[in-house]
Amino acid sequence: MPESRKSRLTRPETLTALGIIVVAAGFLVPTSDLRAISALLPAVMLIGLIVLSSLLLLADQRRAGEGVPATPMTQSPKRVIGAFLLIVAYALATDFIGFYVSTAVTIPLVAWIFGYRSPLGLLIATVIVVGTIWAIFDFGMSQDFPTGRLLGR
Amino acid sequence: MHNIFKKTAIAGAMCLAAGAALAQGYPEKPIEVIVGYSAGGGTDVMARTAAPFIEKYLGEGASVVVKNVPGASGQIGVTEAANAAPDGYTLGTFNLPGMMARTIDRKADYDRDSFTYLANVVNDPNVIVTSKKSGLDTLDKLLEEAKANPGAITVGMSSLGGDDHFALIKLQNATGTEFTIVPFKGSAPARTALLGGHVAMGILNISEVAEFQDQLNVLGVATKERSQFAPDLPTFQEQGLDLVNGSMRGFIAPAGLPDDVRQKLMNAFSQLSGDQEFLDAMAATANPVEVVIGDDFKQLTSDLYDLAKGVWETTPWN
Amino acid sequence: MYNDLLHALPNVFALTNFIAVVIGVIAGIVVGAMPGLSATMAISVLVPFTFGLEPLVALGLMAGIYNGAMYGGAIPAVLLRIPGTPAAVATTFDGYPMAQRGEGGFALQVAVVSSSIGGIASAFALMLLAPPLSRVTLLFGPSEVFWVAVFGLASIIFLLGGNPVKGLISACFGVFVSVIGSDPIFGNDRFTFGRLEMLDGINIVILLVGLYALPPVIDLLETPLKTDGVNSSKLGTESIWKALPRMKSYWKTWLRGSLIGIWIGILPGAGGSMAAFMSYNEARRTSKTPETWGEGEPEGVAAAEVANNADTASALIPALTLGIPGTAVAAVMLGGLLVHGLQPGPMLFRDNPDIVFGFMWQFLFGAILLVLLGGSLATNSFARLLNLPRPLLGAVIIVLMLIGVYTIHGRMFDVYLMLGFGAIGWVMDRLKFPLPPVVLGLILGGFAEENLRLALRIGRGDPMILFQNTTSLILVALTIAVIVGPTLKRRYFDSRMKM
Numbered sequence: 001m002p003e004s005r006k007s008r009l010t011r012p013e014t015l016t017a018l019g020i021i022v023v024a025a026g027f028l029v030p031t032s033d034l035r036a037i038s039a040l041l042p043a044v045m046l047i048g049l050i051v052l053s054s055l056l057l058l059a060d061q062r063r064a065g066e067g068v069p070a071t072p073m074t075q076s077p078k079r080v081i082g083a084f085l086l087i088v089a090y091a092l093a094t095d096f097i098g099f100y101v102s103t104a105v106t107i108p109l110v111a112w113i114f115g116y117r118s119p120l121g122l123l124i125a126t127v128i129v130v131g132t133i134w135a136i137f138d139f140g141m142s143q144d145f146p147t148g149r150l151l152g153r
Numbered sequence: 154m155h156n157i158f159k160k161t162a163i164a165g166a167m168c169l170a171a172g173a174a175l176a177q178g179y180p181e182k183p184i185e186v187i188v189g190y191s192a193g194g195g196t197d198v199m200a201r202t203a204a205p206f207i208e209k210y211l212g213e214g215a216s217v218v219v220k221n222v223p224g225a226s227g228q229i230g231v232t233e234a235a236n237a238a239p240d241g242y243t244l245g246t247f248n249l250p251g252m253m254a255r256t257i258d259r260k261a262d263y264d265r266d267s268f269t270y271l272a273n274v275v276n277d278p279n280v281i282v283t284s285k286k287s288g289l290d291t292l293d294k295l296l297e298e299a300k301a302n303p304g305a306i307t308v309g310m311s312s313l314g315g316d317d318h319f320a321l322i323k324l325q326n327a328t329g330t331e332f333t334i335v336p337f338k339g340s341a342p343a344r345t346a347l348l349g350g351h352v353a354m355g356i357l358n359i360s361e362v363a364e365f366q367d368q369l370n371v372l373g374v375a376t377k378e379r380s381q382f383a384p385d386l387p388t389f390q391e392q393g394l395d396l397v398n399g400s401m402r403g404f405i406a407p408a409g410l411p412d413d414v415r416q417k418l419m420n421a422f423s424q425l426s427g428d429q430e431f432l433d434a435m436a437a438t439a440n441p442v443e444v445v446i447g448d449d450f451k452q453l454t455s456d457l458y459d460l461a462k463g464v465w466e467t468t469p470w471n
Numbered sequence: 472m473y474n475d476l477l478h479a480l481p482n483v484f485a486l487t488n489f490i491a492v493v494i495g496v497i498a499g500i501v502v503g504a505m506p507g508l509s510a511t512m513a514i515s516v517l518v519p520f521t522f523g524l525e526p527l528v529a530l531g532l533m534a535g536i537y538n539g540a541m542y543g544g545a546i547p548a549v550l551l552r553i554p555g556t557p558a559a560v561a562t563t564f565d566g567y568p569m570a571q572r573g574e575g576g577f578a579l580q581v582a583v584v585s586s587s588i589g590g591i592a593s594a595f596a597l598m599l600l601a602p603p604l605s606r607v608t609l610l611f612g613p614s615e616v617f618w619v620a621v622f623g624l625a626s627i628i629f630l631l632g633g634n635p636v637k638g639l640i641s642a643c644f645g646v647f648v649s650v651i652g653s654d655p656i657f658g659n660d661r662f663t664f665g666r667l668e669m670l671d672g673i674n675i676v677i678l679l680v681g682l683y684a685l686p687p688v689i690d691l692l693e694t695p696l697k698t699d700g701v702n703s704s705k706l707g708t709e710s711i712w713k714a715l716p717r718m719k720s721y722w723k724t725w726l727r728g729s730l731i732g733i734w735i736g737i738l739p740g741a742g743g744s745m746a747a748f749m750s751y752n753e754a755r756r757t758s759k760t761p762e763t764w765g766e767g768e769p770e771g772v773a774a775a776e777v778a779n780n781a782d783t784a785s786a787l788i789p790a791l792t793l794g795i796p797g798t799a800v801a802a803v804m805l806g807g808l809l810v811h812g813l814q815p816g817p818m819l820f821r822d823n824p825d826i827v828f829g830f831m832w833q834f835l836f837g838a839i840l841l842v843l844l845g846g847s848l849a850t851n852s853f854a855r856l857l858n859l860p861r862p863l864l865g866a867v868i869i870v871l872m873l874i875g876v877y878t879i880h881g882r883m884f885d886v887y888l889m890l891g892f893g894a895i896g897w898v899m900d901r902l903k904f905p906l907p908p909v910v911l912g913l914i915l916g917g918f919a920e921e922n923l924r925l926a927l928r929i930g931r932g933d934p935m936i937l938f939q940n941t942t943s944l945i946l947v948a949l950t951i952a953v954i955v956g957p958t959l960k961r962r963y964f965d966s967r968m969k970m
Contacts (some may be wrong), residue, residue, distance in 0.1 A: 013902055020640065027662060034661065038654045041920045043660060045647040052640045059636070072856035073901040076693055083692040085870055088890055094873060095883045107866045114692045125863055129870060139517050141876055192518040193806015201522055219519070223880055225670040260665065307929050312659050335928045337654055338921070342739065343796035349795065351612030352929060364816025399625070437812035471657035
């Protein structure tokens with residue numbers, strides 16, 4: 001049974017190919033401001049991306065027409081999105097409230113959310129990791145990590 | 154957004170405090186010098202070599218800490234220095250003509266009035282060199298060939314809008330010649346192309362060719378007097394060509410530095426040129442010293458800006 | 472010169488100088504083994520400190536770190552499919568399948584022995600042949616270097632994977648990323664959107680950490696088994712003396728990989744990853760059983776690892792003699808040399824023989840120490856780390872990724888950029904887009920463009936400049952052979968079959 005129109009368009013490869021085409025076309029706009037020789041290589045690559053993605057799109061749609069089901073990108077989208085959001089949140093927290101605080105919170109938090117829940121293990125791991133980083137980078141190599149834009153220096 | 158707000162707030166608070174608190178005990182905490190390049194680069198080595206001597210001449214247990222903020226040919230670092238609080242605890246390194254050229258060929262968040270000019274410390278004069286394979290072993294031969302075949306001579310140099318480029322433009326204007334520019338990423342690749350004979354001529358700096366004098370023809374030095382770095386090389390003026398140009402590195406602070414702090418810092422910098430130990434350390438790291446203090450440094454910067462601006466208006470390079 | 476070489480030796484064995492090499496190798500292995508941390512980063516963090524150190528202590532540390540990290544990068548490449556350093560990408564091809572088969576221990580032993588051999592060969596090249604090899608570097612002007620880059624890019628066709636369209640999309644993406652930043656000739660911005668942070672281009676480490684480390688981390692969190700039962704508990708490690716005889720047949724690969732690594736090292740700009748890719752491709756091309764490559768062929772690990780260590784010391788040949796570093800790490804090391812007043816050039820060897828030749832010895836000893844320190848100690852302890860509960864392992868790698876990317880330039884902008892590449896990397900991973908073409912495209916795309924445009928300027932616009940000398944023509948012929956060779960070979964066999 002052929003798939004419905006909507007699910008044909010939401011196949012991962014189709015979506016990706018469409019995404020690449022849109023983004024590549026977007027990047028093509030500023031190439032017109034560049035000198036010809038400067039724009040040549042990027043423009044060729046972007047056009048290449050558009051052509052290749054169109055091929056990918058066609059191939060995927062043909063498979064859809066033949067009724068081949070698309071393989072889902074993940075079995076547990078919630079976990080993947082959650083993991084990615086946590087990593088982004090960690091980067092933002094480092095930027096705005098400082099590296100050491102964020103790290104000391106993130107390690108146990110991530111491990112706990114994703115299923116490792118031994119309090120002692122979490123404590124030891126956090127202390128070891130943060131302590132080692134401090135000893136090597138801050139104490140040993142006087143590398144400054146972000147102290148947090150919100151807190152000032 | 155946050156950043157700007159915070160900076161204005163801090164700057165405001167600092168200005169209020171500056172007059173009263175800073176006058177006596179400066180420096181009472183470490184002075185940070187922002188270097189716009191990675192550790193180990195020419196400018197970084199200059200800053201780190203100079204740091205202990207500045208500490209010595211500031212006295213009172215001063216401590217100078219180098220902070221590397223690399224990226225965009227030093228522009229990120231110098232922008233940070235320009236926007237720092239003018240309290241004397243944040244200084245920056247400054248490269249000429251690069252830092253001024255960037256305000257012309259690119260959008261920059263600073264201009265020549267954003268700084269308190271402390272001291273220029275290094276002046277690395279340009280040299281014209283030719284490849285052994287080219288057969289152009291004197292300045293006369295080079296200019297003759299350039300006049301006979303305009304554009305036929307390829308010139309290896311580091312990127313456009315730098316000191317090498319301005320030296321070439323001065324040469325072209327002074328002699329009515331025309332060359333083909335081949336801008337490499339940095340001087341070392343340009344020098345290698347010269348050694349391999351892939352380009353005929355090069356414009357480099359004296360510190361970059363001092364070790365390679367046997368493998369290249371060095372035709373002259375763009376200084377008024379012979380450089381101590383290679384005293385046996387003649388200047389262009391000796392050869393009847395008025396060409397003086399070089400790459401300069403110095404120290405700046407944000408604009409609006411309190412007068413007594415500025416005086417104290419300039420005082421410390423001005424003693425550098427008389428310190429033999431400092432001169433030796435700089436010579437060992439390929440940094441020919443020429444100290445220019447305060448207003449003279451500011452004038453120098455201004456002149457270079459005008460030159461770059463003039464060049465840009467007639468022949469923009471990008 | 473050889474006299475100076477011997478003369479420098481006793482100083483190398485001074486206690487502090489020797490300890491520096493040992494510490495360097497250990498630190499290098501650790502740094503390389505940490506996903507996210509790279510040798511470039513470790514040495515650039517170290518450079519400011521070397522101001523206060525004796526020259527040979529500082530240089531010994533750097534030589535040790537460089538050698539150690541080139542092997543260390545193989546550890547997560549084999550165990551987690553995360554290359555610890557850019558040069559270890561090719562090690563994942565066969566190393567990870569081996570680990571999944573329960574032969575991770577043997578893969579790491581092959582890696583450490585190969586790394587060591589490559590390092591030793593490279594150190595000898597540096598010690599004995601630096602001046603003649605630097606003359607080889609001089610033969611390569613912009614047009615010749617352009618053909619080297621094209622030759623490297625041609626090998627992308629072997630890395631396309633099962634679906635050539637996806638492989639080519641990856642390659643185009645990589646090349647496109649390589650042009651971001653300032654234009655190589657005019658210096659105007661390309662696709663930087665006014666961000667100064669992007670003017671110098673996208674650092675390979677940022678892209679690599681995003682593409683290669685983030686997807687496996689998400690995997691670790693997505694399917695939280697208690698521990699990673701497949702590949703960590705059964706490393707299958709046996710004594711290295713038992714493992715060595717199994718490696719006897721790799722000598723050809725080692726020899727070829729060493730030569731390729733040394734050659735890539737003396738050419739400015741390309742670096743360890745290209746050496747590893749090329750060595751891998753060449754070894755596979757000449758293998759009798761090319762179909763087992765990519766499925767866990769130990770010789771593939773040997774080919775990649777021997778080459779990425781073989782360009783360590785040789786990358787210093789152009790760095791020391793001409794001031795042009797052969798790899799990103801050598802570029803940072805050049806800074807470390809300048810700090811000690813060691814200016815590259817022909818005089819360097821005359822003015823500071825004890826330090827320069829001592830430094831070369833340190834490279835050699837670093838490479839030898841690699842087997843001793845990397846063999847048992849590192850391999851076993853790092854494998855044990857993988858027994859950590861998967862969510863915890865994932866959390867720790869996230870922190871390391873942030874540190875590794877942040878410390879390159881000390882700015883958060885790079886971290887956000889890395890996360891962006893990470894999202895792209897995850898999609899690519901799930902949809903089976905091959906990642907190696909992205910890496911090669913990034914390394915060689917802009918590099919090829921820059922040299923092509925320099926060559927065209929030298930030729931004043933005449934493209935014939937690209938074909939004007941023997942070196943260029945040889946490289947063109949090699950490139951054609953690489954592209955057409957396999958097809959011709961197949962035709963030949965097919966026609967024989969029909970008869």
